[in-house]
């Protein structure tokens with residue numbers, strides 16, 4: 001049995017993690033932590049999320065001594081902001097814990113990436129170099145021996161799962177940069193109230209055009225440049241990405257479907273549509289990424305959908321835990 005700690009448990013991703021880990025047969029969900037001065041310290045998780053009443057009535061611990069917590073846990077999930085994860089991860093790692101970080105703090109092994117896109121100087125380049133990127137379906141071998149798993153961003157997960165099978169077979173014309181138009185629900189911005197993400201204010205609008213930090217995350221891990229434009233939509237959760245790309249040769253619908261099936265048959269958390277394209281409602285509340293496509297000559301349009309809080313964050317983190325500790329990859333998820 002693994003003793004687990006979730007830091008940032010009162011947040012949207014943290015609460016989803018708590019739900020999965022609480023029902024995981026190989027995990028003892030021992031501690032739910034928030035910041036030392038959190039207004040939620042001492043409350044029950046189920047006070048904040050009444051759907052968890054009678055299921056997870058654990059108190060939120062205001063964390064004053066991460067070192068002491070490190071000694072009591074085997075696995076630590078950091079569902080905290082990038083800067084907080086950046087500072088906390090080394091404390092837990094030095095104590096021997098296996099760390100699953102849901103933030104962007106350890107996703108790209110290039111310190112300059114952090115000065116350019118995150119606005120801070122990375123202080124732990126030794127751990128950054130050791131971190132394994134947790135794109136679960138593609139990184140299983142590396143995850144199995146990792147101590148620090150950097151769970152990918154929400155938008156990058158859906159984009160990479162759709163593009164990787166074709167890129168790996170050199171079937172995409174990389175001179176024609178894949179164009180990723182993505183729309184996310186407001187939970188992507190976290191739980192703290194803000195006018196920018198209030199449902200009365202939000203309609204449908206692109207943001208971060210040419211500047212969003214997920215563009216270099218996607219491009220680095222795919223090994224090819226992309227155009228990435230996120231949009232904020234007026235719905236709570238889910239991400240839909242429509243990706244336009246060009247093939248190196250004309251392929252039939254059946255040939256493309258076969259490529260996706262070869263990549264993902266045996267990977268139950270990625271579902272391929274042989275006909276039509278998926279809608280958000282097929283994945284919201286579920287740990288899947290669903291992928292469909294349409295092809296016209298050499299032009300291919302991929303549609304990739306997921307729940308940003310699940311396959312884009314918490315369920316992918318649990319999938320990584322399952323891979324890391326040799327459990328069935330869908331344990332507690334399905």
Ligand SMILES: NC(=O)C1=CN([C@@H]2O[C@H](COP(=O)(O)OP(=O)(O)OC[C@H]3O[C@@H](n4cnc5c(N)ncnc54)[C@H](OP(=O)(O)O)[C@@H]3O)[C@@H](O)[C@H]2O)C=CC1
Pocket residue numbers: 007008009010011012013014033034035036037038039040063078079080081082084102103104152153154187188189190191192308309312313
């Ligand atoms: N939301 C999403 O769709 C996705 C989020 N992520 C990443 O996951 C992480 C969490 O995101 P999300 O759940 O949305 O964020 P939230 O804002 O909803 O939650 C953040 C959590 O961190 C806690 N916290 C803040 N400061 C500290 C601290 N110093 N020490 C301990 N706990 C702290 C907060 O509680 P309190 O402030 O009360 O202490 C809260 O529990 C982020 O890095 C985000 O980028 C990744 C993919 C998708």
Ligand SMILES: CC(=O)N[C@@H](CCC(=O)OP(=O)(O)O)C(=O)O
Pocket residue numbers: 102103104152153154155184185186187188189230232
């Ligand atoms: C809708 C919305 O605001 N989405 C967030 C991304 C979600 C996320 O948390 O991803 P990271 O872990 O990489 O930060 C954003 O665009 O910043």
